[in-house]
Amino acid sequence: MVHTRERSLLPTAEPLSLLNKDGSPVADPPLAMPDDGVLLELHRRMVIGRRFDTQATALTKQGRLAVYPSSRGQEACQVGAVLALGAHDWLFPTYRDSVALVTRGVDPAGTLTLLQGGWHLGYDPYEHRVGPQCTPLATNTLHAVGFAHAARLKGEDTAALVMLGDGATSEGDTHEALNFAGVWQAPVVFLVQNNGYAISVPLSKQNAAPSLAHKGIGYGVPSVLVDGNDAAAVYAVVREALESGGPTLIEARTYRIEAHTNADDATRYRTSDEVAAWLDRDPVDRVESYLTSRGLLDATRKAAVAAEAEEFAAAVRARLNTDQEHDPASMFEHVYATPTRQLREQAAALAGETA
Amino acid sequence: MTVTMAGALNRALADALADDPSVLVFGEDVGALGGVFRVTDGLADRFGETRVFDTPLAESGIVGTAIGMAMNGLRPVVEMQFDAFAYPAFEQITSHLAKLRNRTGGKVSLPVVIRVPYGGGIGGVEHHSDSSEAYYTHTPGLTVVTPGTPDDAYRLLRDSIASPDPVIFLEPKRRYWAKGELSGPAVPMDRALVRKTGSDVTLIAYGPMVATALETADAAVEEGWDVEVVDLRTLTPFDDETVCASVRKTGRAVVVHEASGFGGYGAEVVARVTERCFHHLHAPVLRVTGFDIPYPPPKLEEHHLPNVDRILDAVARLQWDDEVVEAYGA
Ligand SMILES: Cc1ncc(C[n+]2csc(CCOP(=O)(O)OP(=O)(O)O)c2C)c(N)n1
Ligand SMILES: [Mg+2]
Numbered sequence: 001m002v003h004t005r006e007r008s009l010l011p012t013a014e015p016l017s018l019l020n021k022d023g024s025p026v027a028d029p030p031l032a033m034p035d036d037g038v039l040l041e042l043h044r045r046m047v048i049g050r051r052f053d054t055q056a057t058a059l060t061k062q063g064r065l066a067v068y069p070s071s072r073g074q075e076a077c078q079v080g081a082v083l084a085l086g087a088h089d090w091l092f093p094t095y096r097d098s099v100a101l102v103t104r105g106v107d108p109a110g111t112l113t114l115l116q117g118g119w120h121l122g123y124d125p126y127e128h129r130v131g132p133q134c135t136p137l138a139t140n141t142l143h144a145v146g147f148a149h150a151a152r153l154k155g156e157d158t159a160a161l162v163m164l165g166d167g168a169t170s171e172g173d174t175h176e177a178l179n180f181a182g183v184w185q186a187p188v189v190f191l192v193q194n195n196g197y198a199i200s201v202p203l204s205k206q207n208a209a210p211s212l213a214h215k216g217i218g219y220g221v222p223s224v225l226v227d228g229n230d231a232a233a234v235y236a237v238v239r240e241a242l243e244s245g246g247p248t249l250i251e252a253r254t255y256r257i258e259a260h261t262n263a264d265d266a267t268r269y270r271t272s273d274e275v276a277a278w279l280d281r282d283p284v285d286r287v288e289s290y291l292t293s294r295g296l297l298d299a300t301r302k303a304a305v306a307a308e309a310e311e312f313a314a315a316v317r318a319r320l321n322t323d324q325e326h327d328p329a330s331m332f333e334h335v336y337a338t339p340t341r342q343l344r345e346q347a348a349a350l351a352g353e354t355a
Numbered sequence: 356m357t358v359t360m361a362g363a364l365n366r367a368l369a370d371a372l373a374d375d376p377s378v379l380v381f382g383e384d385v386g387a388l389g390g391v392f393r394v395t396d397g398l399a400d401r402f403g404e405t406r407v408f409d410t411p412l413a414e415s416g417i418v419g420t421a422i423g424m425a426m427n428g429l430r431p432v433v434e435m436q437f438d439a440f441a442y443p444a445f446e447q448i449t450s451h452l453a454k455l456r457n458r459t460g461g462k463v464s465l466p467v468v469i470r471v472p473y474g475g476g477i478g479g480v481e482h483h484s485d486s487s488e489a490y491y492t493h494t495p496g497l498t499v500v501t502p503g504t505p506d507d508a509y510r511l512l513r514d515s516i517a518s519p520d521p522v523i524f525l526e527p528k529r530r531y532w533a534k535g536e537l538s539g540p541a542v543p544m545d546r547a548l549v550r551k552t553g554s555d556v557t558l559i560a561y562g563p564m565v566a567t568a569l570e571t572a573d574a575a576v577e578e579g580w581d582v583e584v585v586d587l588r589t590l591t592p593f594d595d596e597t598v599c600a601s602v603r604k605t606g607r608a609v610v611v612h613e614a615s616g617f618g619g620y621g622a623e624v625v626a627r628v629t630e631r632c633f634h635h636l637h638a639p640v641l642r643v644t645g646f647d648i649p650y651p652p653p654k655l656e657e658h659h660l661p662n663v664d665r666i667l668d669a670v671a672r673l674q675w676d677d678e679v680v681e682a683y684g685a
Pocket of ligand 2: 165166
């Protein structure tokens with residue numbers, strides 16, 4: 001069955017979904033269910049992504065990473081969105097989106113370079129069409145709009161997807177970006193992962209609109225509210241948005257199971273009951289139950305995926321546990337296209353100190 | 356050919372648009388109106404709405420989208436309407452534009468030019484006369500350029516658009532209507548230029564103060580001083596060589612700028628000159644700058660801005676009668 005939802009400036013009152021939290025399909029689905037092959041891939045990538053995330057948290061505890069913002073609980077957003085992207089599309093992620101990056105194919109060690117602290121970025125953005133992980137909140141929204149508009153001007157069939165958090169929707173750049181995207185009708189998807197908190201600040205102190213997705217109407221940008229723990233639904237709405245050829249604001253309702261980062265103490269601002277309620281809505285379990293009930297995922301395949309995830313984590317562990325040399329001279333490189341005389345002198349002075 | 360500085364800038368934009376299809380010009384009112392200073396006059400007509408266009412009114416949006424476009428292979432030349440109205444874009448400029456090349460290990464190049472009409476002297480009401488250069492020169496990764504003459508305006512803007520690095524292009528708005536020949540010397544973008552040679556003292560100036568420094572040099576003849584004028588042109592990266600060669604020759608220097616003195620760009624110039632030319636100096640290097648006040652209202656700005664008399668006073672304070680220096684040289 002082909003679903004052609006009319007693109008609306010206002011989101012639905014309730015989040016769109018395809019799977020109930022127990023994995024049963026929703027009655028009267030508002031979206032087209034992805035193909036079985038896609039669903040299996042969503043599951044596989046989410047299992048690997050979660051294992052990667054757990055590994056990164058462990059490496060942080062061992063002092064191998066300077067800091068790690070976990071996306072545990074948000075795998076449906078990170079994986080669903082990335083698998084919906086075409087090869088020519090671009091992803092503009094944040095610090096939170098390591099799982100999205102490895103799903104896109106970015107080298108996992110390179111994904112962690114920023115957080116490991118050896119350099120600010122560990123991959124070539126042009127290789128997998130992934131912008132640098134962005135720390136200044138919401139600033140990447142404008143890069144995505146500019147990139148997508150440039151593609152349009154150049155006659156290229158490229159869309160951009162930018163990830164941001166609920167807190168980042170309060171930043172001015174988000175609003176400028178939505179407005180530019182609306183005026184230019186740029187092929188860009190704003191995926192807001194509403195995980196309920198900006199560090200400690202709950203959504204209620206961030207926003208007075210009926211939903212974050214409601215903000216789209218002010219900019220003429222069609223908006224969608226989706227269950228962010230339903231990978232099938234996230235995949236479907238991102239796909240629709242990419243295919244629309246114009247801008248879309250998507251709010252995905254999800255939850256950050258871990259603290260903001262390893263350095264944060266979440267018990268100061270939220271209850272364990274709240275966390276437990278969201279553990280009950282686990283995005284990986286949901287797809288797994290559905291695929292199992294459909295007979296698409298048996299014990300053998302589950303074990304194979306789990307083994308693959310273990311292997312993935314082991315490789316990350318091995319890479320990150322290897323002590324790396326950090327050449328101080330690298331600090332002076334690529335400040336300008338051609339090193340200035342002053343930087344050459346300063347680099348030489350430092351080399352003299354460390355010789 | 357005689358043109359105004361605004362006309363020279365317009366020509367530079369037109370020639371760049373004609374030569375390179377990846378060049379785009381956008382900002383507030385740059386389309387049909389041709390910019391509030393008419394620097395983009397006629398460009399939208401000639402090159403069409405996809406190359407030269409008005410954007411929504413949002414400076415962070417203009418610079419942020421320019422970054423995305425540059426990542427995608429275009430060369431945006433954007434206009435900030437006035438100096439103080441570039442501040443909303445400060446985060447995009449300092450956190451991304453300046454740093455992305457370094458952050459990405461050279462994988463991402465951002466050939467973006469941000470044109471900013473700056474400085475006072477046009478009777479502008481509040482927020483229309485800031486000299487904001489030090490905010491940018493303090494940010495590694497940016498090239499900061501400011502022309503003093505129409506000829507240099509043309510050349511430096513062409514060079515800035517061709518540069519692989521992001522350029523903050525500061526246009527001295529009080530000199531937009533100054534006329535000159537489009538036929539000056541072809542000097543590389545990163546070199547300062549001796550505008551007038553002299554043997555007694557070096558005036559170091561840039562942007563709107565180049566003309567003031569040259570007037571001062573003329574006036575100084577009556578006082579018996581032979582003044583050399585160095586036009587910095589590119590503020591960062593800094594051309595130590597040209598500046599120091601001049602100061603070593605004259606043994607005296609005054610740095611002139613409109614911006615407030617404290618923590619200003621001139622402080623850096625004085626420090627660099629002192630560190631490198633100490634044994635050639637007959638006197639401390641002085642500064643003539645705006646006062647350390649918010650830019651004053653138009654009826655008072657003449658008291659704030661450096662002028663010929665104030666610069667001559669500074670020159671007079673350069674210890675000309677110092678016996679010890681006379682006796683032993685420098
Ligand atoms: C401009 C800016 N201000 C403040 C910060 C510090 N900071 C980092 S993450 C964060 C919370 C962001 O919350 P949200 O947008 O909901 O994303 P989440 O971390 O929940 O994924 C803050 C305040 C920042 N990175 N950038
Ligand atoms: Mg959040």
